[in-house]
Amino acid sequence: MTDTARDTFGDRFRDWRARLLQKPAFIRWATRFPLTRPLSRQKTRQLFDLVAGFVYTQIVTTCVRVKLLDQMADGPATLADLSRAIGLDEDATLRLVRGAQALELISPRSGGRYGLDELGAALLANPGVIAMIEHHQLLYEDLRDPLALLKDQKSPTALSRYWAYAQSGAPNGLEADAVGDYSALMAASQGFISDEVLDAYPLARHQRLMDVGGGEGRFAQAALERTPGLHATVFDLPAVADRARHRLGSAGLAGRFETAGGDFFSDTLPQSADVISLVRILHDHDDDKALQLLHQVRAALDVGQTLLVAEPMAGTSGAQKAGDAYFGFYLLAMRSGRPRTEQELRDFLQQTGFGRIHSPRTSSPLLTRVLIALAV
Numbered sequence: 001m002t003d004t005a006r007d008t009f010g011d012r013f014r015d016w017r018a019r020l021l022q023k024p025a026f027i028r029w030a031t032r033f034p035l036t037r038p039l040s041r042q043k044t045r046q047l048f049d050l051v052a053g054f055v056y057t058q059i060v061t062t063c064v065r066v067k068l069l070d071q072m073a074d075g076p077a078t079l080a081d082l083s084r085a086i087g088l089d090e091d092a093t094l095r096l097v098r099g100a101q102a103l104e105l106i107s108p109r110s111g112g113r114y115g116l117d118e119l120g121a122a123l124l125a126n127p128g129v130i131a132m133i134e135h136h137q138l139l140y141e142d143l144r145d146p147l148a149l150l151k152d153q154k155s156p157t158a159l160s161r162y163w164a165y166a167q168s169g170a171p172n173g174l175e176a177d178a179v180g181d182y183s184a185l186m187a188a189s190q191g192f193i194s195d196e197v198l199d200a201y202p203l204a205r206h207q208r209l210m211d212v213g214g215g216e217g218r219f220a221q222a223a224l225e226r227t228p229g230l231h232a233t234v235f236d237l238p239a240v241a242d243r244a245r246h247r248l249g250s251a252g253l254a255g256r257f258e259t260a261g262g263d264f265f266s267d268t269l270p271q272s273a274d275v276i277s278l279v280r281i282l283h284d285h286d287d288d289k290a291l292q293l294l295h296q297v298r299a300a301l302d303v304g305q306t307l308l309v310a311e312p313m314a315g316t317s318g319a320q321k322a323g324d325a326y327f328g329f330y331l332l333a334m335r336s337g338r339p340r341t342e343q344e345l346r347d348f349l350q351q352t353g354f355g356r357i358h359s360p361r362t363s364s365p366l367l368t369r370v371l372i373a374l375a376v
């Protein structure tokens with residue numbers, strides 16, 4: 001607390017409640033008293049989930065690894081069927097099935113069979129989430145000692161090796177095999193993001209999009225498919241831009257796109273677009289780099305032209321766990337960047353020559369939010 005900080009009424013209430021909740025006698029009373037019992041049970045469950053969350057994640061990971069949910073994609077299956085299909089004996093299968101049932105991935109059906117529950121069906125329908133679950137084994141390795149990560153924010157980690165550009169002094173020279181895995185992962189998880197972004201800000205009023213750090217072109221592809229008459233440039237590291245050229249070419253979009261390979265920090269960006277997008281880019285970079293990139297983008301736009309920033313943001317109401325907890329620690333392990341609040345991003349935009357900023361709503365702010373700014 002600073003010398004000048006004065007407790008508000010809200011502060012005093014929260015401090016009083018925090019002191020009360022540390023008293024065993026009060027907890028005993030609250031768990032028995034009919035009016036406080038439901039809240040007390042809810043808080044006990046929440047605390048248990050915080051403590052046990054990593055076990056839940058490992059159960060989900062195992063379901064994905066042995067393809068348990070896939071066995072129920074077309075309808076319910078018996079324990080014996082499941083055991084045969086996933087290659088575990090019936091005891092082990094039952095343990096996994098019960099775990100998955102507790103996590104609402106599957107639910108029992110008549111005749112001792114099991115079928116998909118809501119979360120299991122949603123997971124199976126979303127290859128991007130499955131790809132992230134598999135990818136999280138690297139993050140899990142790095143999070144073995146989170147305190148060490150916080151104390152030493154420089155040493156290489158499993159994630160900094162995976163995101164080869166994160167600590168590279170010369171990202172332009174990264175070869176195809178260094179960028180392949182992360183580019184494929186980004187493409188797999190881009191489907192929902194591009195829908196969210198293009199629903200929030202349709203590109204119909206624009207003629208030429210440049211997606212900077214556009215990966216292998218999934219966002220540009222979605223934009224082109226939705227927006228007749230639009231032309232797109234995908235700018236990314238040379239080895240990634242090659243992948244974009246193949247993807248967009250084989251999607252039948254020849255003549256409507258081009259790719260440009262380079263380093264967005266040191267190379268001049270092409271000056272061909274009336275809208276530039278940065279989708280899941282700024283949060284990858286520390287403040288000095290993020291500002292440098294925004295200066296580069298500003299230099300590629302004329303006054304009145306548009307910048308679209310899309311990424312999950314810190315401090316997002318109802319999605320703090322995603323922005324502040326998950327991305328906060330994911331990017332810590334990656335050794336580069338941080339999630340930013342909407343206000344921090346607005347400040348960055350204003351410092352780098354952008355104005356008239358607005359934030360059209362996305363339907364899942366947990367996945368991504370959008371800021372639109374004009375070059376001024």
Ligand SMILES: C[S@@+](CC[C@H](N)C(=O)[O-])C[C@H]1O[C@@H](n2cnc3c(N)ncnc32)[C@H](O)[C@@H]1O
Pocket residue numbers: 165171179183186187190212213214215216218219235236237240262263264265278279280281284
């Ligand atoms: C987190 S991925 C996002 C990809 C894509 N926008 C999406 O949302 O799927 C970051 C992208 O920025 C690219 N990138 C990183 N550093 C770069 C640099 N210095 N110059 C050009 N591209 C870079 C990476 O190759 C990668 O494709």
